[in-house]
Amino acid sequence: MKIPVEKGQEKGFLSDGRHTVEITNIEEGKSENQGIPFFAARMENDEGFVLQRFYLSDAGRPVIMGLYDVVGIEPKAGQDLDTKQLIGKKLSVEVGDYTYNDPNSGSERTLRQASHFQRV
DSSP states (O other), X not given: OOOOOXXXXXXXXXXXXXXXXXXXXXXXXXXXXXXOEEEEEEEEETTEEEEEEEEOSTTTHHHHHHHHHHTTOOOOTTOOOOGXXXXXXXXXXXXXXXXXEOTTTOOEEEEEEEEEEEOO
């Protein structure tokens, strides 16, 4: 079997711990269960990558505002934030696994995630 490797697919996940990363891509979508809009930021360095979703919900809004603040973009009331502004921005993140129970199946799922954002 031959496995094609597309551009951007040559890296594995970042290891556990703190990493300085660059946001290289933004994808938009809606959550599978409740249809909540989100954007997913691909954060990477030479060692690997992590893909982190940010949900546009009341609970997710402070996390999004914190991300913009860490990369030096000041959110202002009455002005929209464009997720494309995040591409090329650098920050420090803590990478690790997050385990939860899937609401549909009840089975345990584990995701690789970025958290504890800091300026670089």
